[in-house]
Amino acid sequence: MSKTNNNKAKVAPSTHLIAGGIAGFAEACTCHPLDTIKVRMQLSRRGKSSGQKPRGFFATGAYIVKRETPLGLYKGLGAVVTGIVPKMAIRFMSYEYYKNMMADKATGATSSKGIFVAGLLAGTTEAVAVVNPMEVVKIRLQAQQHSLADPLEVPRYRNAAHALYTIVREEGFMTLYRGVALTAARQATNQAANFTAYQKIKDWAQSYQGTTELPSWQTAGIGLISGALGPFSNAPIDTIKTRIQRASRVEGETALSRVMKVAGEMFAQEGPSAFWKGITPRVARVAPGKRNKHQQHQPS
Numbered sequence: 001m002s003k004t005n006n007n008k009a010k011v012a013p014s015t016h017l018i019a020g021g022i023a024g025f026a027e028a029c030t031c032h033p034l035d036t037i038k039v040r041m042q043l044s045r046r047g048k049s050s051g052q053k054p055r056g057f058f059a060t061g062a063y064i065v066k067r068e069t070p071l072g073l074y075k076g077l078g079a080v081v082t083g084i085v086p087k088m089a090i091r092f093m094s095y096e097y098y099k100n101m102m103a104d105k106a107t108g109a110t111s112s113k114g115i116f117v118a119g120l121l122a123g124t125t126e127a128v129a130v131v132n133p134m135e136v137v138k139i140r141l142q143a144q145q146h147s148l149a150d151p152l153e154v155p156r157y158r159n160a161a162h163a164l165y166t167i168v169r170e171e172g173f174m175t176l177y178r179g180v181a182l183t184a185a186r187q188a189t190n191q192a193a194n195f196t197a198y199q200k201i202k203d204w205a206q207s208y209q210g211t212t213e214l215p216s217w218q219t220a221g222i223g224l225i226s227g228a229l230g231p232f233s234n235a236p237i238d239t240i241k242t243r244i245q246r247a248s249r250v251e252g253e254t255a256l257s258r259v260m261k262v263a264g265e266m267f268a269q270e271g272p273s274a275f276w277k278g279i280t281p282r283v284a285r286v287a288p289g290k291r292n293k294h295q296q297h298q299p300s
Contacts, residue, residue, distance in 0.1 A: 024088030028080045033073035034285035035080075037061045038278035039142045042128045042242040047270025054270075057280040071148045076141035078160035083134030087126050095122035095195065116196045123191035127184040133176035135183060136245045143246050171249050182241035183257060189237075190230035190286075197226035231282045236275035240266070240284070 037060050046054040055063060064072045098121045101112035110118070140163050146153045157163035167175050201222045206212055214222075231238070242261050253261075266274045 021085035024084040028084045031285040032077045034281040036073050036142050038281040041278035042239045068147045069149045076138035079134050083130050087130040091126045116192050119192035119195035122186045123187035124184045127187040131187040132180045132183040133264040136176050139245045179241040179251040182237050186234050186237045189234045193229040194226050195228050229285050231286050235279050239275050
């Protein structure tokens with residue numbers, strides 16, 4: 001089993017906090033339109049039962065811009081910006097903590113299995129601590145199809161703070177944790193696949209080239225590949241999660257029954273391909289973000 005090199009100087013937790021926060025903020029501001037398009041595609045009911053072909057990536061983006069102005073692509077950005085800094089900080093700090101906890105006491109090295117588990121735990125930690133409440137607020141804002149150019153078209157949720165207040169007041173605090181198990185599963189598989197694939201490919205490249213330092217274009221490419229693995233592997237989880245978090249609470253409905261109901265309706269009404277709706281903008285958003293994060297914080 002391969003071992004990773006942990007002989008590098010330890011980086012202070014505050015450095016992970018600042019670097020992760022800055023990287024996350026930049027990613028959110030740059031890539032948010034892709035996320036809005038992804039959410040709209042996932043929420044679209046077009047399929048075999050409606051007789052309408054689902055809109056693709058570009059058609060969905062063009063529809064939003066035409067009906068809601070270009071600013072419509074940035075709906076929910078406030079929720080993301082509010083949550084992205086603590087999310088990124090928790091992701092990297094918890095990953096380092098779990099990785100070091102699983103390191104060999106004698107050599108200080110962490111095995112590939114340890115890195116995989118550390119990624120799983122880090123993803124779960126960030127999902128429960130920050131991501132799920134942020135996603136509920138963000139998705140509710142992104143789902144509103146009102147024109148920002150029309151002052152008479154008043155939306156249900158005016159901004160992130162108002163959405164948070166309205167959701168808690170009308171549906172209860174626990175609504176912010178709708179779909180938390182799916183969010184945790186998505187985040188955990190994202191980080192486990194990302195960190196593990198990145199380390200494996202990086203180790204292979206270093207061994208093949210006989211060097212410990214890779215050029216920036218290679219680390220960027222490795223980050224793109226590893227970052228894309230998560231979205232492809234857990235797309236059905238993310239689509240079901242989005243629909244659950246968009247819907248209001250139903251009395252007597254359990255978490256499991258919600259998942260089964262949404263998944264069953266999607267399969268029956270829209271077909272198997274519905275579970276991969278929004279995969280193009282999701283990969284376009286997630287993979288470059290993972291590349292940039294690995295370049296400024298390469299797992300050791």
